[in-house]
Amino acid sequence: MTLFADSGTARFSINQETVKQLPLPDLARACAELGVGGVGLWRAPVQEYGVEATARLMADEGLTVTSLCRGGFLTAADPEERGRALDDNRAAVDEAAGIGTDTLVMVSGGLPPGDRDLHGARERVADALAELAPYAAERGVRLAIEPLHPMFASDRCVVSTLGQALDLAERFPAEQVGVVVDTYHLWWDDRAPAGIARAGEGGRIAAFQVADWCTPLPAGVLLGRGQLGDGSVDFRAWRKLVDEAGYTGWTEVEIFNEALWARDGREALAETAERFRAHVL
């Protein structure tokens, strides 16, 4: 079964975490068989499988690695902790280069324990980017700042809006630092459309990710991302915005959802591809 006759046109990429029950070789095989041309990978399974082995596997199955998730967590105020975070991010850059993707997704990090200064934490992210961006650029990797939904501001990502992400990214050359447009995180924001236009003009859209917004949110909220079509997001409207902003890259479906993980991985992947066709294309 091939879902996309022309996978290049469909620009559909599956983020690995969406079907994390599939081991890497099974995922690669399933993608090839279904006509899915792109995959977004995560560091832990890539490290487990091996960076070089992953690169070979992707090449053998004819897959494009659309991004590596993720670097970031750069908000520590403690110098030692900050040094460890920078080292870890350089390793993430090396891994991205090793598996042949030009995009490292950056989740900035939350507030350190007891810290209530969001602005200060965002400035520490900027300082860290200044150290990391040239290192990444030398290896052909662009840092892609992902604004996360404001409900993650304290414990996961102090960058909550596309505007904030662009304010950070624009301190650096566009080929070094871009932004991630993710419908799950931005769908509520009436300023995001203008932000997408601004990002497009500056050549800053490094990735476009989609997931649906569903309620009620589960405890801890991290695993609330919904299957395409199950929630409140008007995907075609968002796709049109990134298209009009000049984005020609992949659309990566990234869903963290226990119900999806509990199912057969190939079946979940096929459903996701069908939903993409029905709601995004």
Added chain:
Amino acid sequence: MTLFADSGTARFSINQETVKQLPLPDLARACAELGVGGVGLWRAPVQEYGVEATARLMADEGLTVTSLCRGGFLTAADPEERGRALDDNRAAVDEAAGIGTDTLVMVSGGLPPGDRDLHGARERVADALAELAPYAAERGVRLAIEPLHPMFASDRCVVSTLGQALDLAERFPAEQVGVVVDTYHLWWDDRAPAGIARAGEGGRIAAFQVADWCTPLPAGVLLGRGQLGDGSVDFRAWRKLVDEAGYTGWTEVEIFNEALWARDGREALAETAERFRAHVL
């Protein structure tokens, strides 16, 4: 025990829902004994106790009713449902006037089932405000639009930022429609400080509410509001912003938290007042 020697200076108001285990007369008595001068009330317990009886109780204990929660839920597209919502909001205005408060907090409502058009829903809120605001003003009541955290955008309130609330409020005279500044909903937003200044210049700050941001969020997220000092909010910074914007009204503590509700109500109220002194004053 009197916690505030000069309750007028402290401007501390307890929102009834924070200690909802206390029946209205017990709450009024406890406030009077602790030196708490203001209370924010909710429609259901006021209706149960009676509007006139509530007004007498508040007067007898020397309490100011700082707001009534809540009107709103004005996003229905169906004409009949919309008509019922408008009727219910006129009743809420009458109750606010009846208990002697000039502030009716408005929670706009979420998306109707299957609807994905946030902008359209916000416009229906504006249309409804145009019908309700003159009615309320004739009765000495101002509608106070409360932006709720973006995590409530689909199911509770399509107005997610102070900027959006002001865009709505400013279509009407300032004495008819204001906004609520609530730290729980706005703390993540780097544009909120400018919004507070804008609201102050226009005389639009109808209420200032405080609760802390704590994670992990519980399932459904509604009851995640934290006791002052337990989370990530820098209350003094926000209080300074509203002070500098010229706000001279009450600060209402509004926390929905099952751990707080499980405790003795007077003890929970006393702790909240102490936390207010420690973190907000």
